[in-house]
Amino acid sequence: MTFHPGQPLTDASTPELLASLLRDWHARAWVSGTGGGICGPTEDGNLFLAPTGVHKELVRPDDFFVVSPADGRVLRQPSTAGLRPSECNTIFGLIARERDATSIAHSHALATVLAADLVEGADHLEIAGLEMLKGIRGLSNVDVHRVPVIDNTPREPELVAGLARVLDDPRFAGAFAVLVRDHGAYIWGDGVWEAKRHVEVYHFLFEATVARRERHSKEGQR
Amino acid sequence: MTFHPGQPLTDASTPELLASLLRDWHARAWVSGTGGGICGPTEDGNLFLAPTGVHKELVRPDDFFVVSPADGRVLRQPSTAGLRPSECNTIFGLIARERDATSIAHSHALATVLAADLVEGADHLEIAGLEMLKGIRGLSNVDVHRVPVIDNTPREPELVAGLARVLDDPRFAGAFAVLVRDHGAYIWGDGVWEAKRHVEVYHFLFEATVARRERHSKEGQR
Amino acid sequence: MTFHPGQPLTDASTPELLASLLRDWHARAWVSGTGGGICGPTEDGNLFLAPTGVHKELVRPDDFFVVSPADGRVLRQPSTAGLRPSECNTIFGLIARERDATSIAHSHALATVLAADLVEGADHLEIAGLEMLKGIRGLSNVDVHRVPVIDNTPREPELVAGLARVLDDPRFAGAFAVLVRDHGAYIWGDGVWEAKRHVEVYHFLFEATVARRERHSKEGQR
Amino acid sequence: MTFHPGQPLTDASTPELLASLLRDWHARAWVSGTGGGICGPTEDGNLFLAPTGVHKELVRPDDFFVVSPADGRVLRQPSTAGLRPSECNTIFGLIARERDATSIAHSHALATVLAADLVEGADHLEIAGLEMLKGIRGLSNVDVHRVPVIDNTPREPELVAGLARVLDDPRFAGAFAVLVRDHGAYIWGDGVWEAKRHVEVYHFLFEATVARRERHSKEGQR
Numbered sequence: 001m002t003f004h005p006g007q008p009l010t011d012a013s014t015p016e017l018l019a020s021l022l023r024d025w026h027a028r029a030w031v032s033g034t035g036g037g038i039c040g041p042t043e044d045g046n047l048f049l050a051p052t053g054v055h056k057e058l059v060r061p062d063d064f065f066v067v068s069p070a071d072g073r074v075l076r077q078p079s080t081a082g083l084r085p086s087e088c089n090t091i092f093g094l095i096a097r098e099r100d101a102t103s104i105a106h107s108h109a110l111a112t113v114l115a116a117d118l119v120e121g122a123d124h125l126e127i128a129g130l131e132m133l134k135g136i137r138g139l140s141n142v143d144v145h146r147v148p149v150i151d152n153t154p155r156e157p158e159l160v161a162g163l164a165r166v167l168d169d170p171r172f173a174g175a176f177a178v179l180v181r182d183h184g185a186y187i188w189g190d191g192v193w194e195a196k197r198h199v200e201v202y203h204f205l206f207e208a209t210v211a212r213r214e215r216h217s218k219e220g221q222r
Numbered sequence: 223m224t225f226h227p228g229q230p231l232t233d234a235s236t237p238e239l240l241a242s243l244l245r246d247w248h249a250r251a252w253v254s255g256t257g258g259g260i261c262g263p264t265e266d267g268n269l270f271l272a273p274t275g276v277h278k279e280l281v282r283p284d285d286f287f288v289v290s291p292a293d294g295r296v297l298r299q300p301s302t303a304g305l306r307p308s309e310c311n312t313i314f315g316l317i318a319r320e321r322d323a324t325s326i327a328h329s330h331a332l333a334t335v336l337a338a339d340l341v342e343g344a345d346h347l348e349i350a351g352l353e354m355l356k357g358i359r360g361l362s363n364v365d366v367h368r369v370p371v372i373d374n375t376p377r378e379p380e381l382v383a384g385l386a387r388v389l390d391d392p393r394f395a396g397a398f399a400v401l402v403r404d405h406g407a408y409i410w411g412d413g414v415w416e417a418k419r420h421v422e423v424y425h426f427l428f429e430a431t432v433a434r435r436e437r438h439s440k441e442g443q444r
Numbered sequence: 445m446t447f448h449p450g451q452p453l454t455d456a457s458t459p460e461l462l463a464s465l466l467r468d469w470h471a472r473a474w475v476s477g478t479g480g481g482i483c484g485p486t487e488d489g490n491l492f493l494a495p496t497g498v499h500k501e502l503v504r505p506d507d508f509f510v511v512s513p514a515d516g517r518v519l520r521q522p523s524t525a526g527l528r529p530s531e532c533n534t535i536f537g538l539i540a541r542e543r544d545a546t547s548i549a550h551s552h553a554l555a556t557v558l559a560a561d562l563v564e565g566a567d568h569l570e571i572a573g574l575e576m577l578k579g580i581r582g583l584s585n586v587d588v589h590r591v592p593v594i595d596n597t598p599r600e601p602e603l604v605a606g607l608a609r610v611l612d613d614p615r616f617a618g619a620f621a622v623l624v625r626d627h628g629a630y631i632w633g634d635g636v637w638e639a640k641r642h643v644e645v646y647h648f649l650f651e652a653t654v655a656r657r658e659r660h661s662k663e664g665q666r
Numbered sequence: 667m668t669f670h671p672g673q674p675l676t677d678a679s680t681p682e683l684l685a686s687l688l689r690d691w692h693a694r695a696w697v698s699g700t701g702g703g704i705c706g707p708t709e710d711g712n713l714f715l716a717p718t719g720v721h722k723e724l725v726r727p728d729d730f731f732v733v734s735p736a737d738g739r740v741l742r743q744p745s746t747a748g749l750r751p752s753e754c755n756t757i758f759g760l761i762a763r764e765r766d767a768t769s770i771a772h773s774h775a776l777a778t779v780l781a782a783d784l785v786e787g788a789d790h791l792e793i794a795g796l797e798m799l800k801g802i803r804g805l806s807n808v809d810v811h812r813v814p815v816i817d818n819t820p821r822e823p824e825l826v827a828g829l830a831r832v833l834d835d836p837r838f839a840g841a842f843a844v845l846v847r848d849h850g851a852y853i854w855g856d857g858v859w860e861a862k863r864h865v866e867v868y869h870f871l872f873e874a875t876v877a878r879r880e881r882h883s884k885e886g887q888r
Binding site for chain 2: 142207
């Protein structure tokens with residue numbers, strides 16, 4: 001199946017597209033091991049959710065759960081037996097409700113870890129001076145974009161409190177991503193296409209910010 | 223469809239080739255999000271132009287506009303409904319007229335941003351001491367090649383003034399690329415094959431110059 | 445043939461899966477030249493073993509030997525003539541017996557060499573502060589994980605003594621990998637799917653630890 | 667067409683294999699623009715030679731010339747019209763005669779340029795302390811391997827004198843590669859499979875040596 005942004009997504013094509021994004025991101029090492037996750041909208045306002053504990057590049061359209069963004073309840077089991085819904089379920093639901101997001105990705109890319117390392121004691125990363133900021137909804141290339149950074153916790157559901165706090169923080173109202181220290185990032189959008197665009201753009205922004213900080217670190221020594 | 227430089231390109235095959243280059247460049251992270259762009263020649267001297275706001279690796283041959291390089295007028299809509307021509311339209315037209323270019327690419331690769339960072343206050347990047355310079359039309363490996371660097375502006379059409387200035391500057395008469403600070407690069411050639419060769423060569427030259435400068439920065443500390 | 449973790453592996457599909465992993469790892473430069481290796485379980489408790497001296501991305505399902513994990517004896521020759529079993533045979537057998545591993549990979553990735561370089565005089569690498577630790581069986585993200593590092597020797601079978609020592613060392617009871625200085629890593633799991641997950645996770649952990657140490661090295665200079 | 671090291675290569679399959687290696691190396695950025703080159707043996711002792719000025723990943727089996735290693739004479743034109751034999755012709759012939767090589771590659775990888783930069787005033791790069799040295803014919807992992815480095819010149823045929831000198835130098839009798847400063851590397855073997863193995867191994871050795879020198883450069887500052 002090939003995709004085209006001009007074609008409306010359906011309950012038949014959305015899981016295909018979600019699975020193809022996981023394959024692409026696995027090839028880029030943004031999800032690996034069995035880490036990472038993704039969800040996208042059903043036609044009736046719920047979420048297709050990838051299973052947990054599965055090599056993400058091998059997830060098939062039949063492996064997606066349908067869950068409610070209101071409470072995470074499983075509304076439809078996947079055709080494939082023996083799967084459990086992603087541990088991201090609670091977090092994805094929170095982001096869906098708080099930000100009207102219908103598609104959310106969870107990345108484990110090395111660049112997300114290194115970007116969070118940059119902030120040290122602060123609670124957010126500032127990204128500025130990059131045209132690619134225009135790839136984030138609502139931003140221009142002259143904006144200073146603040147991405148909140150929260151601490152990691154042993155279990156993903158426990159991240160909910162930290163996430164809820166920064167999603168409520170007016171300083172971060174323009175962010176479509178949250179960095180989790182030592183861990184990764186949650187990145188979302190309204191629909192799978194916007195989520196995909198934001199995922200690619202934020203990874204670029206994280207890589208560029210890390211690379212520039214490296215250079216300034218060296219410059220500062222001279 | 224497979225391509226071969228020995229086969230003349232036609233109005234049927236050029237959009238296929240342009241779409242395949244976008245797929246290759248997306249895989250290399252030279253275009254991502256929905257950024258980047260490309261155009262190539264029609265048989266009657268106009269330009270096939272990719273649409274804006276679309277994930278570039280998913281652009282299909284039917285998605286290309288035909289525009290006039292003289293004034294950017296849309297001469298033919300794509301078969302696909304609902305698309306808008308790339309914001310690069312004005313810039314591509316300017317480069318086409320000033321440099322007799324019939325194929326132009328717009329890259330958002332990280333290496334273009336880091337290469338522009340190197341020049342700091344200057345208005346161009348000097349590239350020297352690399353055999354790959356011979357991949358640029360008219361250059362030998364003993365040339366010092368000057369690539370102009372212009373400042374970024376909030377909207378791509380506003381880059382036109384800066385571009386017009388450096389395209390007129392005799393110091394840059396041998397350049398087939400312009401770097402835009404914090405943004406990316408425009409790279410062109412006479413025909414799609416030369417544009418493709420220049421795109422690959424300039425990305426190598428930018429990466430090599432950045433890597434060597436890193437090393438000298440460290441050496442200077444000892 | 446496509447694979448899915450939900451389908452039980454058989455003597456027909458296991459060699460297909462092992463061959464597909466070698467292709468993926470070759471594309472990532474984790475095995476190259478003719479280096480690297482892999483084994484996985486037969487249905488009757490023996491090991492499918494890749495041949496030596498062969499470009500690993502070209503290994504076909506018919507090229508696998510069946511060997512005994514007890515003593516390395518070849519129980520079944522591959523259909524393809526003229527092949528010899530991997531030099532990893534003895535080492536894989538040792539790991540299989542000592543750790544109840546049924547699938548073991550041998551990586552030659554650059555990150556394994558650079559990670560082993562970090563430990564200098566010590567006999568292990570400490571990995572901490574990374575969510576991806578949870579991708580290793582039994583670990584949480586707050587654990588400090590110790591991966592033993594042994595010296596390289598001219599012939600792989602001679603590594604057996606060094607490996608036997610660290611596999612016996614209670615400090616490393618939780619490790620599913622051994623780094624060999626200047627050389628690479630052995631990484632294993634219970635079944636091919638766990639071995640694959642551990643391979644991807646350990647490569648991430650090695651890359652992240654190297655990248656962070658680089659940054660601290662620069663910070664320390666300021 | 668799929669390849670397997672166990673199948674003897676023929677005049678039908680050798681050009682297919684050479685073309686597939688160029689595609690793989692283009693994806694790795696070891697050849698780009700229209701740079702780089704390759705040759706491999708015909709059944710009657712001559713060389714299949716890729717054309718010049720062509721995007722290397724698009725070279726088709728029908729595009730190869732047959733040339734004499736004795737004097738570079740073109741013995742058979744490719745079926746494709748309008749092609750010229752690679753500028754590497756003279757150099758490949760020299761290496762073929764001096765080293766009994768029947769397959770030779772010319773890489774433009776960034777790692778070859780950075781590796782040559784390391785030697786500064788010296789005439790060779792020393793590579794040591796790497797298991798992957800065993801991937802070079804005749805070497806063990808405790809050898810110190812010397813790869814000669816020669817200066818670049820404006821035209822590839824003019825490199826012949828420099829190459830002839832180092833190919834005659836007994837210090838480099840064990841080398842299957844020559845680095846050309848600011849340019850790239852020639853890497854060869856007896857047959858396409860050995861050349862392929864040497865190409866992958868030398869690129870690893872160059873990358874590892876560059877990465878380790880970076881680290882020592884930083885360490886030296888503390």
